Amino acid sequence: MIGQTHWLHRFRRRGPAVLAAVILALLAIIAIFGPAVYGTDPWSMVAAPFLEPLEESEYLLGTDALGRDVAAGLIYGARLSLLIGLAASCAAMMIGVLLGAVAGYYRGAADDFLMRCTETFQTIPSFIFLLVLVAIAGPSTVTIVIAIALVSWPPIARLTRAEFLSLREREYVQACILSGMGDMRIIFLQILPNAITPVVVMASILVANAILSEAALSFLGLGDPNQITWGTMIGVGRESLRTAPYLCVLPGIAIFITVLAINLLGDGINDVLNPRSSS
Amino acid sequence: MNAASFDPLAKQDIGAPQVPALDVRGLSVDIATSRGVLNAVRGIDLKIRSGETLALVGESGCGKSTVAKAITGLHAVTNGSAHICGHEVTALSRRQWRPLRALVQMIFQDPFASLNPRKRIGSILSETMRVNGVPKQQAMQRSAELLERVGLPKTALRSFPHEFSGGQRQRIGIARALALQPRLIVCDEPVSALDVSVQGQIVNLLMDLQKTENVAYLFISHDLSVVQQISDQIAVMYLGRIVEAGSREEIWSAPKHPYTRALIDSVPSLDRRRKDLSLRPYLAGDLPSPYNPPSGCAFRTRCAKAQAICSDIRPELQSAGSKHLVACHFSD
Numbered sequence: 001m002i003g004q005t006h007w008l009h010r011f012r013r014r015g016p017a018v019l020a021a022v023i024l025a026l027l028a029i030i031a032i033f034g035p036a037v038y039g040t041d042p043w044s045m046v047a048a049p050f051l052e053p054l055e056e057s058e059y060l061l062g063t064d065a066l067g068r069d070v071a072a073g074l075i076y077g078a079r080l081s082l083l084i085g086l087a088a089s090c091a092a093m094m095i096g097v098l099l100g101a102v103a104g105y106y107r108g109a110a111d112d113f114l115m116r117c118t119e120t121f122q123t124i125p126s127f128i129f130l131l132v133l134v135a136i137a138g139p140s141t142v143t144i145v146i147a148i149a150l151v152s153w154p155p156i157a158r159l160t161r162a163e164f165l166s167l168r169e170r171e172y173v174q175a176c177i178l179s180g181m182g183d184m185r186i187i188f189l190q191i192l193p194n195a196i197t198p199v200v201v202m203a204s205i206l207v208a209n210a211i212l213s214e215a216a217l218s219f220l221g222l223g224d225p226n227q228i229t230w231g232t233m234i235g236v237g238r239e240s241l242r243t244a245p246y247l248c249v250l251p252g253i254a255i256f257i258t259v260l261a262i263n264l265l266g267d268g269i270n271d272v273l274n275p276r277s278s279s
Numbered sequence: 280m281n282a283a284s285f286d287p288l289a290k291q292d293i294g295a296p297q298v299p300a301l302d303v304r305g306l307s308v309d310i311a312t313s314r315g316v317l318n319a320v321r322g323i324d325l326k327i328r329s330g331e332t333l334a335l336v337g338e339s340g341c342g343k344s345t346v347a348k349a350i351t352g353l354h355a356v357t358n359g360s361a362h363i364c365g366h367e368v369t370a371l372s373r374r375q376w377r378p379l380r381a382l383v384q385m386i387f388q389d390p391f392a393s394l395n396p397r398k399r400i401g402s403i404l405s406e407t408m409r410v411n412g413v414p415k416q417q418a419m420q421r422s423a424e425l426l427e428r429v430g431l432p433k434t435a436l437r438s439f440p441h442e443f444s445g446g447q448r449q450r451i452g453i454a455r456a457l458a459l460q461p462r463l464i465v466c467d468e469p470v471s472a473l474d475v476s477v478q479g480q481i482v483n484l485l486m487d488l489q490k491t492e493n494v495a496y497l498f499i500s501h502d503l504s505v506v507q508q509i510s511d512q513i514a515v516m517y518l519g520r521i522v523e524a525g526s527r528e529e530i531w532s533a534p535k536h537p538y539t540r541a542l543i544d545s546v547p548s549l550d551r552r553r554k555d556l557s558l559r560p561y562l563a564g565d566l567p568s569p570y571n572p573p574s575g576c577a578f579r580t581r582c583a584k585a586q587a588i589c590s591d592i593r594p595e596l597q598s599a600g601s602k603h604l605v606a607c608h609f610s611d
Binding site (some may be wrong): 170171172174175176177178179180181182183185190193194 | 384387395397455458
């Protein structure tokens with residue numbers, strides 16, 4: 001359209017979103033390269049237990065009850081927390097988009113059936129459902145990702161369906177039908193690219209929810225026992241909360257900053273992609 | 280245009296020239312809505328000869344667009360038949376439609392909704408042909424030819440729809456409709472969303488293309504001044520039924536139905552005298568609810584000539600001169 005400013009330009013005018021993007025970029029770098037650069041194994045007992053942060057220059061963020069390096073834990077935890085967040089929300093998006101697209105495009109009986117399923121999933125308290133799924137399947141990174149995806153797809157499906165319901169009536173879709181194009185091609189190559197924007201915004205916020213869910217699971221001891229995440233660290237630190245509160249506070253701050261940054265970035269993306277919805 | 284290199288109709292029997300491009304008999308379409316069943320189209324007959332234009336005229340909500348959708352298979356037909364170049368198309372599944380798709384294409388009303396905003400013009404035009412088995416190279420080449428055909432530069436192939444004005448987009452829509460070399464194009468209000476100056480250009484383009492491509496048009500419109508330019512035959516629709524039909528000259532110069540007369544009188548004109556405006560019948564009130572149309576003649580609630588008989592007996596379409604049909608008890 002005429003007078004439409006470049007999306008990068010519009011994005012740059014939004015301070016919080018830019019800050020969030022920078023923070024997330026740093027976190028991503030830490031998650032990808034941190035473990036290799038930092039070197040210290042988060043599982044090995046490297047120093048005396050309960051070293052406070054800044055007490056010793058080699059272990060800036062202190063050590064836990066077993067003398068393990070907290071900084072190493074945070075760095076390794078960043079990798080897994082972000083990975084689980086991303087993977088779970090990608091999986092949730094795939095399930096939600098597929099079901100929502102089919103329901104919205106075909107309407108009728110398919111729509112009724114899929115939406116009743118979606119509502120069934122939505123009526124179950126999601127965290128309890130998550131606990132049950134993980135308890136049944138056993139805690140491992142893969143089952144946790146799948147379980148989080150299974151409890152978070154319904155809003156994506158509903159949003160995708162709403163978009164498809166309106167877009168499928170567009171004349172360009174009728175033109176595609178008239179040219180003899182198949183349904184799958186129309187759904188995925190014609191309508192989906194136009195419907196995906198608000199879904200991506202919602203999925204970006206799902207990443208934050210997934211990280212929180214994973215942290216909550218780990219806190220309850222249902223995390224993958226072979227992996228260190230921020231939630232695991234809080235769960236372990238809980239036992240010495242009074243004597244060494246930093247063991248819970250530091251990973252807590254990491255989760256807080258990450259989730260806040262993802263939410264701010266999601267808002268920023270929303271403003272950029274849907275200029276009309278911004279106030 | 281090099282027809283020898285590309286002919287999606289080669290496999291299809293398009294019939295002898297005397298086979299009508301469109302032959303609709305007793306077509307009825309019911310639409311189930313949340314407010315009940317809407318009888319949008321109630322048994323209409325239409326016939327378009329190869330290479331000619333039939334204009335379907337009426338107010339918004341009279342069922343014109345539903346006719347378009349029914350003929351092109353976008354909406355299920357309740358009753359009646361429609362033959363396109365001799366092929367019955369009313370009861371076909373999506374799969375059965377596929378080999379016939381090249382016979383009938385459509386030009387849409389809203390040039391801003393009829394092109395996928397995320398696709399380049401080149402892919403919008405070529406994918407229509409690709410779906411019908413034309414190789415990629417050839418489809419792109421023909422897309423460029425089509426653009427030139429409708430008066431746009433080849434460079435438009437690489438552009439997105441938002442880079443064009445409404446009139447240019449409508450030209451692209453026309454190029455897409457021509458891509459498969461159809462025998463019939465359904466034009467659903469193709470110019471009503473355009474500026475008046477652009478309307479003329481598009482109508483002229485459609486008329487030029489009709490001569491070179493020998494394509495028939497079902498031209499749906501509420502604007503009689505446009506219809507008068509392009510049509511060979513005119514059919515006037517009111518609440519799902521055809522109330523008057525005939526050649527353009529007959530309808531335009533000697534309308535018999537009060538509704539047609541009111542529509543023609545509502546067309547602004549420079550040479551008609553204004554002083555007797557008050558003497559002419561005019562359209563009072565709104566279109567009645569199509570869910571619950573008036574008994575007898577559906578037009579009687581707005582008709583200056585309405586008598587008792589009009590509410591009791593629905594007038595059938597009757598011959599009123601050669602090739603002129605009208606449904607009115609008091610046609611003049």
